[in-house]
Amino acid sequence: MGDVVEWVIVGRFGRPHGLKGFAVVNSFTEPRENLLKYTDWNAYLNNKWQPIKLEHIEVNTKSIIAKVEGYAGRDEVSRLTNVNIGVKRDALPELTDGDFYWHQLIGMQVKSVQGIEFGKVVEILATGSNDVLVIEGKQRYLIPYLPGKVVLNVDEQNKTILVDWEEDF
Numbered sequence: 001m002g003d004v005v006e007w008v009i010v011g012r013f014g015r016p017h018g019l020k021g022f023a024v025v026n027s028f029t030e031p032r033e034n035l036l037k038y039t040d041w042n043a044y045l046n047n048k049w050q051p052i053k054l055e056h057i058e059v060n061t062k063s064i065i066a067k068v069e070g071y072a073g074r075d076e077v078s079r080l081t082n083v084n085i086g087v088k089r090d091a092l093p094e095l096t097d098g099d100f101y102w103h104q105l106i107g108m109q110v111k112s113v114q115g116i117e118f119g120k121v122v123e124i125l126a127t128g129s130n131d132v133l134v135i136e137g138k139q140r141y142l143i144p145y146l147p148g149k150v151v152l153n154v155d156e157q158n159k160t161i162l163v164d165w166e167e168d169f
Contacts, residue, residue, distance in 0.1 A: 011085040
């Protein structure tokens with residue numbers, strides 16, 4: 001998807017909202033309002049990242065709604081449905097030691113203290129109580145991301161995650 005190293009997907013446009021060119025925005029940040037801290041949004045359109053300008057943005061109890069410059073009506077804004085919203089990697093705030101962004105964990109190899117090679121993290125699910133690593137290997141595994149309990153070590157340099165987890169759990 002273009003410049004993979006430089007861009008981090010922080011959200012995605014959803015369905016149009018109303019008739020005046022607003023779109024629902026699905027935030028991939030936690031909490032969801034953190035998406036609004038990024039001012040330089042880019043949309044992945046026509047196979048490349050393109051800057052977009054927000055004319056208006058609203059947050060209500062159920063959703064974030066945005067009006068993008070150049071998308072005046074419902075038909076125009078419907079072209080944004082399922083388009084990713086990205087920011088440059090260097091726009092992300094530094095995290096404290098032991099904290100990771102999801103994009104840092106995706107692609108890492110997961111193995112257990114018992115020597116089991118589970119496979120590679122392909123996705124992370126937010127379940128409310130804790131995040132869950134989705135791992136593809138000889139089968140699909142779902143392992144809770146619980147640092148200090150299940151996840152014992154994340155080695156960024158070697159791209160590995162060490163877990164205390166049984167293969168048949």
